Amino acid sequence: MITCDQCKESKCCKDVTVEIDEPTDFEDWDEIRWMVAHQNVAVYLDNDDDWVVEFRTPCSKLNKDGKCKIYNKKPKTCSEHELDSCVMNGEGEPEKLRFDTVEQVEEYFERKIKPKLIKNFKKDMDEIGNYKWTE
Numbered sequence: 001m002i003t004c005d006q007c008k009e010s011k012c013c014k015d016v017t018v019e020i021d022e023p024t025d026f027e028d029w030d031e032i033r034w035m036v037a038h039q040n041v042a043v044y045l046d047n048d049d050d051w052v053v054e055f056r057t058p059c060s061k062l063n064k065d066g067k068c069k070i071y072n073k074k075p076k077t078c079s080e081h082e083l084d085s086c087v088m089n090g091e092g093e094p095e096k097l098r099f100d101t102v103e104q105v106e107e108y109f110e111r112k113i114k115p116k117l118i119k120n121f122k123k124d125m126d127e128i129g130n131y132k133w134t135e
């Protein structure tokens with residue numbers, strides 16, 4: 001297992017990630033389109049089924065070799081980052097699904113999400129159409 005002081009790539013120190021709610025409707029997917037339209041922003045579904053927005057921006061405390069200049073007094077968030085959750089220690093891809101561009105979101109939405117939304121809408125409409133008031 002690689003520890004932070006042994007790491008040569010500093011991947012954890014080159015982005016900020018924030019968990020977001022799972023997208024469930026058109027508005028959520030449109031917001032993801034908006035997010036990835038910005039430079040250095042991606043959205044992905046990780047291997048724990050959490051949805052995450054990633055801002056690719058390196059920490060200003062990295063030296064030219066990618067090492068932390070404030071390692072002995074680094075933020076608590078850095079100290080508490082678990083080694084087994086580090087992408088350098090994982091096997092395979094860290095994400096199940098990843099969007100880096102608007103086009104990727106649109107293609108996925110058209111192929112996978114839109115048919116499900118239409119099916120659910122039709123089901124709801126059928127239930128409403130078949131509803132009878134009880135006496």
